[in-house]
Amino acid sequence: MLERVSRRVTDLIKSIPGCAVLAIYVPRSGLFGEQRRSLHAIGHYERRQPTAEELAAVESTEAVGEAVRETADNLAHTLIGCVGNYLAARNITGRIVLDPRNKRVDEALVKAMEAVLPKTPVNAPLIPHLDAVVSLPPHRDMERLGDRLKIEVTDSSHQTHGLQVADFIAGDVRTFFEEVPELLTEATSDAPLVNKRVLFPQVFRKSELSNATLKKAQTPGKSALPLYRAALAKGLVSCFSINGQMRNIDLDDGSIYDMMD
Amino acid sequence: MRSGRGTDIQTDHVNTMELDELLEGSECEIMEWLRERNLVHECDCGYTVYDEGGVAQAAQEEFGDKRFDEINQWAWNLANDYGWLWLDESSKPQHGIYHCQHCAGSEWSLLMDMEKLAEAAGDDGERGVVAAKKPLGEPCVVFVDESYSEQFPRKADGSMSFAAFIVPESAVEQVRQGVRIFSRSATAKAPSRRS
Numbered sequence: 001m002l003e004r005v006s007r008r009v010t011d012l013i014k015s016i017p018g019c020a021v022l023a024i025y026v027p028r029s030g031l032f033g034e035q036r037r038s039l040h041a042i043g044h045y046e047r048r049q050p051t052a053e054e055l056a057a058v059e060s061t062e063a064v065g066e067a068v069r070e071t072a073d074n075l076a077h078t079l080i081g082c083v084g085n086y087l088a089a090r091n092i093t094g095r096i097v098l099d100p101r102n103k104r105v106d107e108a109l110v111k112a113m114e115a116v117l118p119k120t121p122v123n124a125p126l127i128p129h130l131d132a133v134v135s136l137p138p139h140r141d142m143e144r145l146g147d148r149l150k151i152e153v154t155d156s157s158h159q160t161h162g163l164q165v166a167d168f169i170a171g172d173v174r175t176f177f178e179e180v181p182e183l184l185t186e187a188t189s190d191a192p193l194v195n196k197r198v199l200f201p202q203v204f205r206k207s208e209l210s211n212a213t214l215k216k217a218q219t220p221g222k223s224a225l226p227l228y229r230a231a232l233a234k235g236l237v238s239c240f241s242i243n244g245q246m247r248n249i250d251l252d253d254g255s256i257y258d259m260m261d
Numbered sequence: 262m263r264s265g266r267g268t269d270i271q272t273d274h275v276n277t278m279e280l281d282e283l284l285e286g287s288e289c290e291i292m293e294w295l296r297e298r299n300l301v302h303e304c305d306c307g308y309t310v311y312d313e314g315g316v317a318q319a320a321q322e323e324f325g326d327k328r329f330d331e332i333n334q335w336a337w338n339l340a341n342d343y344g345w346l347w348l349d350e351s352s353k354p355q356h357g358i359y360h361c362q363h364c365a366g367s368e369w370s371l372l373m374d375m376e377k378l379a380e381a382a383g384d385d386g387e388r389g390v391v392a393a394k395k396p397l398g399e400p401c402v403v404f405v406d407e408s409y410s411e412q413f414p415r416k417a418d419g420s421m422s423f424a425a426f427i428v429p430e431s432a433v434e435q436v437r438q439g440v441r442i443f444s445r446s447a448t449a450k451a452p453s454r455r456s
Contacts, residue, residue: 004443005443008439008442008443009443011439012435012436012439012440012443013426015435015439016428016429016432016435016436017429017432018398018399018401018429018432019426019427019428019429019432020427021424021425021426021427022424022425022427023422023423023424023425024422024423025420025421025422026420026421026422027418027419027420028413028414028416028417028418028419028420031414031421032414064414064415067414068414068415071413071414071421072407072409072421075407075421075423076405076407076423078423079405079423079424079425080405080425082425083403083405083425083427086427087401087403087427090395090398091395091396091397091398092397092398092399092400092401093397093400093401094400094401094402094403094427095400095401095402095403096403096405096425097402097403097404097405098405098406099405099406099407127371127375129366129371130351130366134371149403159402159404161436161437161439161440161441162402162404162426162428162433162436162437162440163404163406164440164444165404165426165436165440166404166405166406166424166425166426167406167408167424169406169424169426170406170407170408170422170423170424171408171422173408173422173424174408174409174410174420174421174422177420177422178420197368198368199368199371199372200368200371200372233427
């Protein structure tokens, strides 16, 4: 039955010109790994090693409790920021529709997003350079998202159909990464990716998936994502690697764009 | 040795030389022959750069390939003989960007490239006018939902995902119809976000 739903959703996605899918997947190890990487990266710039206590605190009971409370909102921020950039690059305005959870949590999220979104830098140039993608140094006059993106939480039945598709895709993305775990382990290490340039900040380091993994990722299995990958925004799917490396993966050519820590 | 400036100026007059004259020519004579064929350039650092394969190929096309090895050896040795550098593959001839192997990959060369690329972008339209902004596209609705494993992130091996489904406003009704059709035909639910 799930297979039939997958097929129908895939057909629906393919039938809508101009529709796009953005998705991000985070394994538990990646969630905490990212925080450890940040400590190492900060240590690199401050010329010191993080202490054992600092590293241990990342997965302390208290920190896990905080992650339970905040991870969903943090990832929502990340994803919506990506949506804002995607729309700004196309000069499109948009309205984000979120699935309701509980009023207090939803209102806090919307309020926080409304404060942050207009200031989000957009259309920063990304320039391929050797094994990296570089950008221009941040400056005061950078283009911002402004009022191009509104956000709302809805229980309107008219909107729930689109949310059902988003719900399906979110579940399907988890299935996809569980089927191709190599996407989380290839071309990554615990060493933080730090900026070594002076004039142009590196934004991403580029590497490649193995041919075997790329082929596996392009072959439909329990997940239908390979079938609708043409709808992925910029052809990319995003994840945290097993050790917390934030990465975008191009499922067409196998390029991995690892974000600098 | 720092060599003369390589430029991309092509003249109407094409130097006709015999192969022996070319292979035994002076730096000036060889440089002129290469310039006429746009085969020698200048890196931003000032060094002369050339593509040894391209030079050998041009010589073979003009003089035949009977002395294939000799021509290849000559082309290869221009670097040793005159202190020229090899053209790096990161060069972009269509934008007048030529890198030697030392500058390729440096931030300095990227800075120089960006100036040339910006000029090229300006040439697409009225000079000095930044390319017009894309016309405003159709507004869209972005449906966002998440999926996570039980007790994420407390339990080991769990995971979470977020998805955004971006739909042009005019297609929202199509989504509604599509979902209604497969909701009716499927008795099983799509994966639950809290499954």
